[in-house]
Amino acid sequence: MKAEIIRVLRRPPFGQALTLSKVVLAAYVLLALAAPAIAPQNPYDPLQIYGWEASSPPGTVGSGGFIYLLGTDGLGRDIVSSILYGLRISLFVSITSATVAALIGLTAGVSAAYFGKWVDVAIMRLVDLQLSLPTILIALIAIVTLGPGIDRIILALIIAQWATYARVVRGIALSETGKSYMDAAKLMRLPTSRIIFRHLLPNSIASAVTLIPIEIGHAVALEATLSFLGLGVPMDKPSLGSTVANGFQYLLTGQYWISLFPGLALFGLIASINLVGEDVRRRLDPRSRSI
């Protein structure tokens, strides 16, 4: 039995692409953590930025004593450093929002299943409506209502993403409520909150938790899109998305490096999260294997 499990776990469903994506993802996380130590420049510090070196092509030797490997942007910020610092913001925003959205969605889904009746109808109709609209539209509506700022964008992403978890966990919790351990808990007159959080929730969350990595990937893309549209993180602390956006006006005049390289970094991040996320889900949740 144990050997069988190990064999299944070791079999890579996506072959080299998956192994590669794990390495790439690990590298991204390490780079983001180590950014202040390894970045040649602090892009938030105006004293380290030389305005006259704006839009230098890759390979230019800068006044700071290092080579701009990927060039500089329109304000003279080193692209390598911008990518490293932007990575931190992108990952922070997406991991925070996906985790909080999971907590809210799980609680809502389990409550809907446990209380039934009008609580269920109210929560699930809202979930149905949210899931029938594109996430980008919900995030747009939320951010327009809330206004700009890092805390607001995290809130907007939570609003856009909680429904997915609620839908998944509610179906499982519904089948759990009929089991005898739930009857036992109710007969023992345990407080409702204890029944929900100590008995029902732990037995229903497996499927929903496996969604978190995939949802982090979606959050990275959503945050980048909102930031690109100028509705996301503030311009003085750019995420990967706003770094790409900064380069857009220069793209038309041929200074491709300002948006090409941060965009490649973003694409690699989303692709590796998606590949690893789908793999995590496939391994931990047998129900998703048919898809």
Added chain:
Amino acid sequence: MALVTIAMGRLSQTFLLLLVMSLIGFIGVHSVGNPVFNIVNIETATAEDIRRATIALGLDQPVWRQYLLFIGNVVTGNFGTSYIYHLPAFGLVMSKLPATLELACIAMLVAAPSGIALGLLAGRRNRTFLDRTILKASVFALSVPSFWLSMMLILFGAILTGWFPSGGRGSTASMLGQEWSFLTWNGLWHLILPALALAIPNIALIARLARSGTIEVEQLDFTRFCRAKGLSPHRILFRHTLPNISVPIVTIIGLQFGGMLAFAVVVESIFAWPGVGKLLIDSIQLLDRPVVMATLTFISVAFVALNALVDLFYAVLDPRVRLSA
């Protein structure tokens, strides 16, 4: 007839929900902070400016009266006058609609056939090199953020090669009282890059769906029977497999068409395509609230209606589906 009743019932439930959500949103906006500060510049406005703006915007009224006024205006399509263009906001949105519609239609005309073809091909050659390549490509195509995909299409399709224009709508010709780009060569030329940007993720999505459907159907008894009967693989694929996988594909095409209306926000603002999406982003940046409200309401309602339509179509296409209100 029962079908229509059910559809109407569901539609009215959804609109009731939209009403409740707008109420929550309304109260939310008012509890986060005074909305007048979204309009006036906090740093330069005097107390007198703020007081006048509050009265002009009707923000001095009680919240419930403001909400009733707002709902009344939404129902009659009256979102107020644009602060920038000095035109009725809803009329402005409608005037931009043809550009967005033609972009989404062209993109879907590209995405649906190519996605289905790739999916059938991959499903037929399940577990071969070709199948794995298509599957991997689809993962990457779904991972590319649409704004970056658009920028790279501009970089490689317009700036480096000069094959296509980098933005704008080109020349238009008039039909049914509206201006359309696809009627002129120049306009069609301008359509290609933005349509591709919208189509590529959808090709991947439709291909994946068609692939898994094909694999599933090809294992069923009737396909085996067809093969035993000596039908050509071609005939089995197009006369038996394709109709049997059509239901989920039609559904996703309907839903993604709505999704394109939302993603047009990104693609249009990059390609300077003068549609609803570009109008939305421009209005957000110019703080043109009536137009922002009109655009977001229009896209949401259009999407809900489209969803109901897809549900209905689903039931017509597959008699096994039973709708419940």
